[in-house]
Amino acid sequence: MPGGLTALLDDVAVIARTAAASIDDVAVAASKAGSKTAGVVIDDAAVTPSYVTGLSPARELPLIWNITKGSFKNKLLFLLPGALLLSEFLPGAIVFVLMLGGLYLSYEGAEKVIEKLGGEKHGKTLEDEIEDPAAFEKERTSGAIRTDLILSAEIMAITLNEVAAETLVTRAAVLALVGIAVTVFVYGAVALIVKMDDVGLHLTEKASSAAQAVGRFLLKAMPLLLTFLSFIGTIAMLWVGGGILLHGMHELGIDGLYKYAHDIEHAVETVGGGFFGWLTFAALSALFALIVGGIIVFILHKVFKMGHGPGDAEAH
Template identity: 45%
Template sequence: MAGGLIALLDDVALIARAAASNVDDVAALAGKTSARAAGVVIDDAAVTPQYVAGVKPARELPMIWRITKGSLINKLAIILPIAMILSAIAPWALTPILMCGGTFLCYEGAHKILHRFLPHDTHEEKAPATVSGKEAEDKLVSSAITTDLILSAEIMVISLNSIIDESFWMRLATLIVVAIFITVGVYGAVGLLVKMDDIGLSLLKRSKGKSKLGEALVKGMPKVLKGLTIVGTAAMLWVGGHIVIAGLHEFGANQPHDFIHHLSHVVDNGAVAWTIDTVFSMAFGFILGAVVVSVVEFVKSTQRGARAH
């Protein structure tokens, strides 16, 4: 009896050690895959504050919480099952999907830049004025969740592609951890960012206008949010360009990859090599995005002309 109990305890200890080892492996893989998707994560964090701009302060956090829940549903209920099925039956499809997502990121980044610095079509639909009410809030939240779906798909597919050689259950566990970790991290940071100016106002009120920290927060947060938008746009072009270049290389179109690879290895400095890779990936992303923007605008103008006649 005692021998059987000891054997059972040994088995339990062995299972516990194996489980602990698997948890460590999942955590390590989640950290690695999250780093690979860092550029899209930055973009995700940069885009979301735009959806609560002009919203009453009391509704900012509830809206962000609704977007957070929508993002988790996007990742865990929609994207994860599709990604896991594809990884099991058609892993070759991941690269084309990544390239489509990368092209979309290039388009978004180039569109932001071109729209900012070049004259644009006066027929283009104007953004509606800020309105209040449940219907307007629902529309903003729905738009944010739709945008999140695209970015989340890119994050999950990038993550999956980096662990494609792992077992099915290890891939599944890692992607679940990545989905929760990135969603909580991104929208937690967004919630903090959008409330920083309110915190500053509160500090100024309590100190009767004498709080330097409060003054710095009130004056500095608009600049921080603007800077984050710029970083997000750069991240779109960098990540999108890099994804498309890597995909082309995988399909045998090696010229862009080999050109950047050669330039990066000319210098014997890791930071400089990374900078070269990033800058040229961004440049490629902008050129690709500008081409897509041109095609989209041409199609739109053609459709408007057809409707006019």
């Protein structure tokens, strides 16, 4: 009996150590995969504040919460099971899913650049009069959730590509962890950003001159921050989209552009260090995405006369 008890305790200890190791594996894999999705996360955080512009302050947080719930559903109820099925039964398709996402990001980024340079705008804009606030809010919510679905699919695909060699359980855990963490981070940050002006206005009404100064600073900083986020979001779209396309072409055996970009990256890295090498590859990726995206914009809007894509509710 003592021997049996000792053996049982040993088995429990082994199981505990294995579980702990598995948790470590999940954490490491999630961290690695999460870093790869950084560009899409930046874009997601930069795009979302535009969806609450034009609403009354009292409806901003409820709208963000509705979008957050939609994002959780996108990632955990639809994309996670789909990604697991894809990785289990058709792993070779992952690269094509990634490249489709890369094409979409390139298109969106190029369209934004063209619009900023004075090109024709597509979809609804903030200049449109809001006739029905309830319908407007519903439309904004559905548009944001559609855009989130596309960006979330890209995040999950990038994550899945990083953990494709792991067990099914580890893949599921990493996808869930990254999905939850990204959603909390993005929409938590968005909530803080969109309420910054309200906080600033509240502080300007305080008796303290210091509080009033901080309030005025926040009110002045808000438009600049939104402009900066829009710029960063566009750059992130192009950088990530182009990088995905180049890596996808490499995996499919089309090495020319990928090799050329990496040769330049290594040459710069030799002279200026790793950061400048990375920056060079990112810039080349963005340039490639801008060219590819520009071609898609021309085909969709000039040849087929189509309007804005899946994110047609997005404010410009």
